[in-house]
Every structure is written in C-alpha cells, then in structure tokens.
Amino acid sequence: MNIVTRKDTPVLSAQTDTRPPAPKEMEVERVSTFRRVITAIGVQNISLIFAIVLVVAIIGIQNPLFFTVPNLKVIGTAIAIVGLLAVVQTIVIILGALDISVGSIAGLASVTSAMIFTSTSSAAMGVLGAVAIGVVCGLVNGCIIVFGRVNPVIATLATLAAFKGIAQLISDGRAQGYTGADPFFVFLARGTLLGVPTLILVLVLVAVLAHVVLRYTTIGRNIYAVGGNNIASRLGGININRYIIGVYMVTGAVAAIAGILITARTGSGQPISGSEGLELQAITAAALGGAALKGGKGAIAGTILAVILLGVLTNGMTLLGVNTFWQNVAQGTLLVVAVVIQQLRSGERRIGIPG
C-alpha cells in the first residue's frame, strides 16, 4: 500500500495526457502577506487575542495591581485545572462527541489519589492509581457509547452522576487524606520550574502534546476525519470505534491529572468541591475557541486563548470588586456573543435547530 514503493503502478502518467491545460486564472491566486498571516493565525484566534488585549487594557487602567507578576501567577494557576479539561474536551468535540463527565472523573481521581497516598504513603502510587482510574472511567464512557449505541451526551450525563456518586461513596462525602506535607504534592501546587509555576507547566505540557498530536500525526488527522464525516472515514478504512474509545480514555487520564492537581492545591482529596461544574467551563472554553459541536473543526490554540480570556475576565472582575454573580452573567454573555458571531459568519440559513 506504500505509495513510494508502488510509484510505477496505476497512477495516471503525464505523458499520455492530451487534455487541454487548465484555465490560467485558476492556477495562481495572489494573496498579500498580511492576509496570509491572518489566515495562518485564524480569524477566530485574532478575535480572541483582540478580546484579551481589550479586557486586559480596561482592567489594567482601572487597577494597576493587575499587571503585577504575583497576579499573573494567580491567573495562571487558576486556569490550569479548567484548562486541562478544556484541552481534552476540544479533542472530544473535534471527534464529534462530548464528554460532560470530566468534572466527576476529576473529583473521583482527587479522592482516590489522596486515599491511595494515605494508605501507601507513596505520591507516585497515588498519582498512578488516580490516572489508572481516570483511564478506566474513560473506557467505560467509550464502551457505553460504542457498544451500547448511546448518544455521547446522554452516556456521559449518566456517568457524570455515577462517577460523582462513586467518589462520594468511597469518601463518605468528605475530604480525604492529607497531602499538604508531601513534597511532590506541594511541588505540584506551589512549586516552580525556572520561575514558572508547576500548575501552568502541566497545562502547557498537555496542551502542546495535544496540539502536536492533532496537527502533525495520523492519529490527530483521523480524529478530524471521523468528526468531519464518519461514513467517509469508515469507508476510508479508519477504525472509528477504536478512535472513540481511545479519545475517551485519554480524556479520562487528563481529567484524572486535573483531579490530582485539585488534591495538591487543597491538600486533600475532594470528591466534589473544586471539580463540580468544571465540565461546563471546559465546554464553554472549547466553543469560545472555535470548536464546532458537530465535529471536525477546532484547535487547541483557540481553546487555550479562550481559557486565558475567561481567566483574565474572572480575575479582573474580582480585582474590580464585581459581584461573583455578575461574573457568571458576563461569562454567559461572552459565549453567546462569540458563537452567534461565528454562526452568522458561516452564513447558515435560519431554519430549525442549528447543527
């Protein structure tokens, strides 16, 4: 099947081609450098950067504290956990699915990491155990969707409740263990590497990895293909089921890492607090970043920019003393405005339920 070794087999040969040349105007389309740069970055990303600059400027003018390094670190660490979930949610959305159980998996992983750490006094065991549980949770999600033929939203809505329940059962609904004295957990929560907080590094690492996989590997390209047209992908020989299950398992693993970070930051395993509602923030960020819920479209860069925008907005409003309730309203409004603009730009007819 290798095209390089079978070059001489039936591809059309140029010599026998007697058809007239293609019309000239089709061959070259001149574009200015400026336009090329814009296309390369993407209109979506440029709007997000513009929005971030705008928000930063407004807040910075009113409160100079905003620009201090400690505050930037606060923003960075605040967005690290939701950022991780937003990154994997983006992959799931590109595949054409949705995972609303990520918050519950994070909660379950938080509790189990602390409990395993307490009983084995090994941070490594705690981390590995939690990640393993996350992978199993993802496998369960994937299998329900693939073999049970259940819509991803319904499947993960069910496991959202079930995983949360399991976390509450094994923890009796209370915070578990104490990791605040363990050097590894402390390093995760408050450590720095080359002056950059570990939490931010974890997010950067996962985001870069996800970006590379999506952009430059066969795996990523097939994920876009499955999300864009699953029939074409199947006829093209892609094992769709394997991709669905695989993506959910990776999502489970990353959600578990987010859970471990929650444990590290709070010093104990949290079944619910710190993780509840994160799934919706993650979906918000992915949608704001340009991922289309019908699949096949989206990128990590957009999601990260959206996470930063949401983080800056929350932090800025806190600095300016805006009521938390208003912060929610602002977040919601932002999402609606952004998506409406996207949809109007795509020029879809205004009939029925949009895809």
Added chain:
Amino acid sequence: MTHEPIALRATGITKSFGPVRALRGVELELRSGEVTALMGENGAGKSTLLKILNGDFRPDDGVLSIDGVPTVFGDPADSRAAGLRVIAQEPEIIAAVSVAENIFVGSLGSVAYNRKALLRRTRDELKRWGFDRTIRAESLGSELSPAQRQIVEIMRAVVSKPRIICFDEPTSSLGDDEVTLLFALIRQLQAEGIAVAYVSHRMGEIFKLADRITVLRDGSFVGTQLVAETNHDELVRMMVGRDLSQFFHREPAPLGKTVLELRNVGNDYVDGIDLTVRAGEVVGIAGLVGAGRSELMKTIAGDYPIASGEIVVDDHVWRIRQPADSIRAGIGFAPEERKAEALLLQRSVRDNAALVVLRSLSRWIFVSSRAERALAKTYIDRLRIRTPSAEQLVGNLSGGNQQKVVLARWLATAPKVLLLDEPTRGIDVGAKSEIYAIIDELAHQGVAVIVVSSELPEVLGVSDRIYVMAAGRISGELTRSEASEERILALAMDEDVAA
C-alpha cells in the same frame, strides 16, 4: 372512457435546478375516473413532476389547472386544499403513535380528540378499502413493515377524499397480496370518479391498470398513448429513443487475468451475485433505482458484510468484514453520495486526498507534510483538479473537482479494483468527459473498474461488458456488442414479467 372530464391539466411545465433542466415543456392530463400511467427512465423527470403537483417545487414556467382553473401551489397545503394528493414512496410515519393517528395526522386538531371514535373510524375506512386484514388501527407506527407503512400513506390520501391521487411506485415495497388489494383500491377510486396518476417501472402492472400512458424522457414530454393502442415494445422505444452518437465511446483496453470475482455473494441487500472483472476491463452495472446496485458496491467494499459466498481478489479469497479489509485487498470505492459518504468538506484537498494512504506518508505517527503535499500536487496535476491550491477546502470546489479529489484518494492507494458508483452524477458535461478519460486511462493501466450508472448512454459508452441488476440480483449480462438501451431496460424491468 376518452370523454371523461379533465381533472388536472399541466401544460408547458418547466423546472431547472441551477444549470440542470429537470423538466422542459411537460404536458400531463389526468381525467376523472381514469388511471394515467407516468413512465420514464431514471432521471426522466417523473419525481420532479410529482413534486410540482404536490406543491414542493414551483415550476419556472407552465400552467397547472384544476378543473380548467389555473392554479399556483405555494406549498403542499395548497395542493391538498385543491383536492390533490401525492402518495410518497417513502412515507413519513410517526413511530410512537398508532396507525389511526398516523392516518388522520394533520386533521386531529380540528375535531375534539376522541380516541375511541378515531379507532372506529379508522377500522371502517380500512374495511371499506379492503386493508382491514392487512393492518390494525391500534398498531404503533414503529411496528409497521414497509408494506404497511405504504398502506398507511395510501389511507392518509384516500380518507381526505381527494379528487386526484398520484401514486409514486407504490408497489415497490408491497408483496403480491397487498398489490392485489392496492389494485382493487385503485379500481374503486376509479369507479368513484377520482383521477389517478400512477408512476411505475413495471410494465405488467401498467397494462393491467392504466387507461392511458404518458412517457417522459430526459425531462421532456414524449407523448401520451391509450393503453389499448400501444404495446411493450413501443413504450420502451418511447422511453429510450435517444441519439446515441453524441455520447462517449471508448476503445477497449487489452484484457488481463480476472482480478475480481464474486461467487454467489449474498446478504440482506443482494442475492446470488456471480460477477467477474478482468484487469483492464470496465464493467458497467445498470438497473433501475432500488435494484441493489449501490448495495452491491457497498458489499464489495466491505460496508455491508457478506452473509454467503466469497469475494476473490487476485486468486485469493478475502474475508471482507469492514471497509479496511477491502482496502487491504486492493479495492477502492467512490460512493454515490459524494458529500455525505466520501468527502471531508471542511478539510483541504491535500487532507482529503491523503485520507486512505496517510500511514504510508508518515514516519511512525508523524505525517510528512512534504510527502503529503507532493501527493496532492501529483493528483491536482494529473487529474486536472481545478483548485487555487492544495490547501483549499474541498467544500468550496465544484462537483466535478470534488469527484476528482475522491478519485485521487483511491488512485493514491494504487488499487487493483476501482468501484465507481454514479461517478458523474451532478457534474457538468466538461468534467464528465474528463472523468471518462480518467476511467479509460486507468483501464489501460490494468485496473479492473466497475462503473454503476443510472444513465444508460453512459453505461453503454464506458463499459466493455454490462451486468444488469433487478431486485437485488443480476438479471442479465451483455457484452459490448450485444448491449443496447432497449435490451438493458428489458432486463432491468425483468421482475415485472413475473409480477
């Protein structure tokens, strides 16, 4: 019978979809108490005409008059208000409610809802039209067989007491018993003075039922004949009579050994298929809509697993359970529904062309963008894909260029067998001839090619040998010299000889 009043008269009906003229100057008269059959090949314009009668489309030109009064249908409700009902071939049945509610859907709101009365009325109507043994008023929509769904659709029409009813191939999903009941129903409608239009491919039925026959060809009106004054042969001539000289004819390539062989292959869609294709041969598959041609392609491509028989590629029996297996065997498949089943419309030409061979363009899991660009460039040049660049989104290309991208994807796999399902559907004449030239060149390079097409001139022009399908089976095989439109059509309508 010839002096019955004209209930519906359509004159000069013309309708275009973009550059495609679906109907031009079509004439149709439906008389009260008569059955008028509407005949024509695939794509002759029968369905478009019915959709205009149903109010789905508005004609670009022409006059539609009911009882001599010119009317314009803005939507299906107008058509119904005028006493006209078109019975859909694939009816919309609401799964979660009963047959009674399905039949009276739309008029339920106008009367105080009384389930008992509704069921009683439904039973009376079913009995009156002879379907009381075939279907129960209480059954849920989801429990109905295709035949029963068709009956519900027919009942919907007759209970509204229309004066004109149009049937669109109503017997295609019915068994022999139900066909007998349907014919009785049509006779009863006729006796009550209702004008009936009846679209069917089955000659036997038409000679049994119809009083007149109107024939369409390529969107044009050919003529109307009284059944008593015509015969089978004349009708086939009216349906095909086309100037063949303007169509593509290719020089056969030298034939090699048999590359693809199907031995008694069967599944839910096709039955007892024996077929061979040799290297360098272009085999056409003809048949009417619903004959199982696309299903056969999907079976060979592994989308529909085979239940019996075997598929042999290059003297090796392959167990093909999914498309990935057929690709491994060296089979490439360009499906009929280009946009829905082949293309990633939001991705680039490069991305679409590389889809199947992505692995071979990669080192470990990393795609070599250089190899990928080279691949895209090769096929953009060789197939003359008109696109500003390899990065253009496929959704922005014309139909012909989209089809070339699909071909590029499969040519990149260096296939031994290429299955092309309606490769020129919906693309313009220039791109069509380019596709024919590509097929010809592939044959000369020793690829075994199967072309499914509903356009008889295309099948005749492009094929070295033709299989004709009817009702999921191969009903005949014709060599290039034996094949003619008349013979293909006769084999394609084979089933109605038995019916």
